[in-house]
Amino acid sequence: MIIINDLAFGYASHKVLSIPQLQVEEGKHLLILGASGSGKTTLLHILGGLLAPQEGTVRIGQTDLYRLSGAQRDKYRGQNIGLIFQKAHLISALSVQDNLLLAQYLAGMAQDRGRVKEVLTSLGLADKLYKKVKALSQGEQQRVTIARALLNRPRVILADEPTASLDDTNAHKVIDLLKSQAEQNNASLLIATHDQRVKDQFELQLNLATL
Numbered sequence: 249m250i251i252i253n254d255l256a257f258g259y260a261s262h263k264v265l266s267i268p269q270l271q272v273e274e275g276k277h278l279l280i281l282g283a284s285g286s287g288k289t290t291l292l293h294i295l296g297g298l299l300a301p302q303e304g305t306v307r308i309g310q311t312d313l314y315r316l317s318g319a320q321r322d323k324y325r326g327q328n329i330g331l332i333f334q335k336a337h338l339i340s341a342l343s344v345q346d347n348l349l350l351a352q353y354l355a356g357m358a359q360d361r362g363r364v365k366e367v368l369t370s371l372g373l374a375d376k377l378y379k380k381v382k383a384l385s386q387g388e389q390q391r392v393t394i395a396r397a398l399l400n401r402p403r404v405i406l407a408d409e410p411t412a413s414l415d416d417t418n419a420h421k422v423i424d425l426l427k428s429q430a431e432q433n434n435a436s437l438l439i440a441t442h443d444q445r446v447k448d449q450f451e452l453q454l455n456l457a458t459l
């Protein structure tokens with residue numbers, strides 16, 4: 249479960265976010281909406297332990313994220329939070345398998361080739377295991393980033409505009425995929441978007457524009 253209390257964040261004197269209370273239970277899905285510049289990416293960075301708020305707390309289960317040291321938070325993120333950003337951030341000269349093994353290594357977890365294969369298979373990428381990332385299409389690279397985010401069976405999955413550059417069919421596929429993978433692990437799934445197409449696929453919504 250994710251719990252935010254009395255959160256405030258701004259860049260220099262520019263106030264961006266003010267969220268008195270937000271709670272997302274395990275296994276629930278939340279869509280974060282808002283116009284460009286409303287703070288969606290900023291909120292995901294705060295929830296992902298990448299950007300400390302000036303005020304307030306962010307808890308995942310019993311863990312108060314910003315009470316951890318930087319190194320503890322990095323480790324916690326690697327083991328418990330799956331991040332999917334707009335940019336792939338993959339190492340293009342490495343194979344798909346090696347990118348995922350590296351993610352396990354960096355999270356301080358055992359390198360498990362069986363799990364790598366399992367998660368790639370569930371995303372329709374089993375035949376790309378040994379392919380260099382640079383030889384994949386944009387859509388395939390995006391699925392690799394989703395595989396990497398799900399690899400360590402995170403408790404929380406954070407996705408920033410995962411459908412922005414996709415056509416209708418693929419946009420629905422990616423959302424279904426994220427939901428089903430979250431359900432398999434009873435993870436909380438939070439998706440930031442201004443893509444109106446995915447709006448009616450989510451019961452729980454937070455609109456930053458109306459806060």
Ligand SMILES: Nc1ncnc2c1ncn2[C@@H]1O[C@H](COP(=O)(O)OP(=O)(O)OP(=O)(O)O)[C@@H](O)[C@H]1O
Nearest residue numbers: 259260264282283284285286287288289290291442
């Ligand atoms: N590193 C930064 N330094 C200063 N201001 C920033 C920085 N990053 C974002 N901002 C500002 O904070 C506000 C929120 O930005 P953010 O990227 O979180 O919005 P967003 O809702 O994700 O936008 P988009 O939908 O366009 O991606 C914007 O006004 C933006 O200009």
